[in-house]
Amino acid sequence: MGKVNLADVLNLGVEDRITLAQRIWDSIAADSDAVPLAAEQRAEIERRLGDHERYPSDEGVRDDTVVSRDPEVHGGDLVFAGTRVPVNNLIDYLKGGHPLD
Numbered sequence: 202m203g204k205v206n207l208a209d210v211l212n213l214g215v216e217d218r219i220t221l222a223q224r225i226w227d228s229i230a231a232d233s234d235a236v237p238l239a240a241e242q243r244a245e246i247e248r249r250l251g252d253h254e255r256y257p258s259d260e261g262v263r264d265d266t267v268v269s270r271d272p273e274v275h276g277g278d279l280v281f282a283g284t285r286v287p288v289n290n291l292i293d294y295l296k297g298g299h300p301l302d
Contacts, residue, residue, distance in 0.1 A: 210221065238246070238280070246281040256270065269282040295301070 210218065213221065254294050256272075266282050268279045268288050270277055274280055275285055275287055280286055281288065
C-alpha cells in the first residue's frame with residue numbers, strides 16, 4: 202500500500218473526507234471476516250443483529266438504554282426502558298415549566 206499523507210487527507214473538504222471515510226468503512230465491511238473478534242465480541246454483535254432484526258426501525262436495544270420502543274408496549278411509542286411510561290410524558294411535564302428536582 203502506498204503511503205497516505207494525513208495532512209493531505211485533513212485538508213480535503215468535509216464532503217470528500219466523508220466520502221473517503223465511507224469508502225474505507227465499506228472496504229472493511231466487505232472483508233469483515235478478516236477482522237479478528239473475541240468470542241464475547243462476536244456474541245455481542247450477534248445479539249445486536251438479533252435486536253435489529255426484531256425491531257428494525259429502532260436504533261437498537263442495549264442494556265444501558267434509557268428508553269425503548271416495542272410495538273407491543275404503548276403502541277410502539279418511546280417509553281422509559283422497563284416501564285410503560287411514555288417519554289412524551291416527561292417532555293410535556295418539562296414544557297409545562299415544571300422542574301426535574
